[in-house]
Amino acid sequence: MTDSNSQHLPETMRAVGFDAPGGPEVLTVRELALPELKPADVLIKVAYAGVNRPDCIQRAGHYPPPPGASPLPGLEVAGEVVAVGSEVPRELLGQTVAALTPGGGYAEYCAAPWGHCLPVPEGMPLAEAAALPETLFTVWHNVFERGMLCDGETLLVHGGTSGIGTMAIMLAKAFEAKVIVTCGDEAKCEAARELGADLAINYRETDFVQAARDFTGGKGVNVVLDMVSGDYVARDLQCLAEDGRHVTIAVLGGPKAELNMALVMMKRLTLTGSTLRPRSDAFKTALADEIAQNAWPLFTSGELKPVMDQTFALADAAAAHARMEAGEHIGKIVLKVSDG
Template sequence: MVEAQAANLPDTMRAIGFEAPGGPDVLALEDVALPEVGPEDVLIRVAYAGVNRPDCIQRAGHYPPPPGASPILGLEVSGEVVAVGGEVPGELLGQTVAALTPGGGYAEYCTAPWNHCLPVPEGMDLKSAAALPETLFTVWHNVFERGMARDGERLLVHGGTSGIGTMAIMLAKAFDLEVIVTCGDEAKCEAARQVGADLAINYKEDDFVEVVKAHTGGKGVNIVLDMVSGDYVPRNLQCLAEDGRHVTIAVLGGAKAEIFMPMVMMRRLTLTGSTLRPRSDAFKAALADEIAEHAWPLFTSGELAPVMDETFPLAEAAAAHARMEAGEHIGKIVLQVADD
């Protein structure tokens, strides 16, 4: 039940859809009905939508949306709240927010649970705001909660210039961690250093295990944030210090790994991981509250800003996906949905 809404909302909207899974070229603009607003939802007139790797995986047919979620791609947006459900605080109507969504972001309007929204203050760039929720929620949970990061520890991040990688560098440095990243070429290594990485390793030229050991004097890192999995896992474990934590958030290099378990036992290592999208609304709301207190002010104040790659019009979502899958991007790719 919609409790309140802005005047003159349309019945239909433009959105990106696809008839069958496939490559980026299956994406096309279509007209669909406005999403229904649940009792705890807000309806957002989308200004920008972030593009993330899970969007590409869903488009390819390998990551179906959770039950009840929109089949439309898009896990993060920024824009104005134009309608609120009956159980939503009324003062949210008319506010500008950045939101973590269960889907539906590649559209002119998108719903999200009201307590998965973060306020965008006047003066904060809406394009940057849309590039934050998915990576911010993911990095905060996996580095600081599951990874139990503490001041003065060392973090190793693979894919240092990805959206996740650049967010991990910024947040870790803001909380006094030393950050080591791996990248695929020297230009990306330099970009990672510019973001704040203490050491960037070109994994195509150097063995990151040996470089990490040399850099740390054999002590290793306390946390590995791993998006590769596969044969990287045993190598990651070699990089870990005693009582180290290995946190997996993607399996881009393969879903299976072979582990020498006596090493895990002798060095008291912790192996964990997570996926964000299937978690409950209550979990994400609690995560949003923690982020709002500890991390969001770093961005609203301008102390930190997401690293931005290219912006594409909504109608060119296929080109945005092609750029992400080519691996050439540095930072976040976003779609511009509303006209400036």
């Protein structure tokens, strides 16, 4: 049983998906039925959808959606709530929201649990709103909850100009931490500095372990946010201060690492990590509530803005994926789905 607003909903929608895994070119537009709502879901008429690395990994065949989730890519959207499930407050109808979705964002309509929605105030561009949930939820949970970053501490982030990296710089600086990032060229280093990074290291030219040690006066950093993994982990542990925390959120450099566990013992290090998408709806709702209290106001007030790279039409999702995989982007790539 669902309630919808007065506007008539179509029976079908344009969406982007793929029939078999492969490169960006497998993404194609198709006509599909609107998603069915669970009792706690809202139906969002999507204005913009964020593009994220997990979308590319899913398209390549290495990140299947969790059971019951839409097979379409797309983990974050912004738009108007046009229908609500039976357990959802009716006041949400007609509201503009940004939502973390379990999938299905690359479409004109997307279902998401209402507890995973954040209100978008008038004046906040919907492209920016759509660029926030996935990175905001990921960084908040991993840097501040798992990594326990405190004011006055130092955070090291790899991939400083990615969507995750730019979000991590902004949030860490907003909460008065120092930030070191690694980037692949000088232009990206400069972009990271403009965002507030205290030190941006071109990892192709400079040993980031030595640079981090020098910056911290030999003490080391308190938290590492690592999306590379592989042979970076052993180097990260050398960067960490005593009681440091290493948080893994992706394994772009490979899932296996060889570690000196004596170093872990001597420095009393903590190694942790997480994946967001498979977590329970209840967990994500609790996370959304904490973000709404602590971090969302920084964006709704205009104090912080997501770093935007390029906007592509929904039909050009393949080009958006190609840009992300080329690694040239700085900040967030989004798809423009509708004017709604």
